[in-house]
Amino acid sequence: MKQIVLVDGKWCAYRHHFAHLRLSSGGKPTGMLYGFLTELLKINKKLPEAHIIICWDGEGKTWRHNSYSAYKANRAPNPEYEKMQWQTHQLIPFLRLLGLWVLQEGDVEADDMIGMVANLMARHGHEVRIFSKDHDLFQLVDNNVFVWPDLDLAPLKVKDVERWLGAPLEAFLDIRAMAGDPGDGMKGLPGVGLKTAAKLWKPGSSLRSQLGLKYEKHWDRIRKERLLAEIITNPHSVVWSKETRKILIDLMKRFVAKPECDGDWAHRHRRDIYRFLAQYDLNELLAERQKLFRFP
Secondary structure (H helix, E strand, O other), X not given: OOEEEEEEHHHHHHHHHHHOOOOEEOOEEOHHHHHHHHHHHHHHHHOOXXXXXXXXXXXXXXXXXXXOOOOOOOOOOOOOHHHHHHHHHHHHHHHHXXXXXXXXXXXXXXXXXHHHHHHHHHHOOOEEEEEOOOHHHHHHOOOOEEEOOOOOOOOEOHHHXXXXXXXXXXXXXXXHHHHOEHHHOEOOOOOOOHHHHHHHOOOOOOHHHHHOHHHHHHHHHHHHHHHHHOOOOOOOOOOOOHHHHHXXXXXXXXXXXXXOOOHHHHHHOHHHHHHHHHHOOOHHHHOOHHHXXXXX
């Protein structure tokens, strides 16, 4: 059995941009670069034999945007967007230079990419830890898949998610639909949060019956929001275009064959790796560069 750590790339990158806003080199921000690479070294120290895979949002609109115009439509403009984008465009090629898998495909969200890889590796008997604080990913937790929001704490198991949810894991999507998610443009039921939604949920009942007469007028929207909240774990899903489906199926086949980091690739490009770290004044990481070459 292998240990797999799936990193929610955008979440990890953005949190470190804001955590290290003061770091820069030659007038360019470098906090994301420093923080992200430091986090990878920390994961490697905690789980030296684990294979680290980074999943990133693809460019452009996803199937959720095409299905629901309000999806993520109400997010305020991010004044740091250009700085974060610039660092992202430096970071992703560098991660690949290290020989790491960086999974990013066109119209595929990172959540769905994580879902497909986690499902695939769990079915092959491997332990999967998802490094993220995104609550949507809780729906993926099972006996082989865990969410690891804090590297200093134990990963979350089914019982931990159920304690947070206030209901069995099978209720997750119904409760999330009723509670809504303002950040994603999901309105949910008026005046209903997570705790109230957990009380409305009844085992063995359909989502529509749980709404009752009081919320019946919201049924069409809630039904759609529940569909959008579900993470896709199947590369054969009909939500993908024919072209994307083919790419994903091929990617999963290649990934099963070789999920580990290509250490030889990193060694062959060690001068480029050294040059990158020096270019952006990542001096603390220069001393750790040999560890960067030895990711499993």
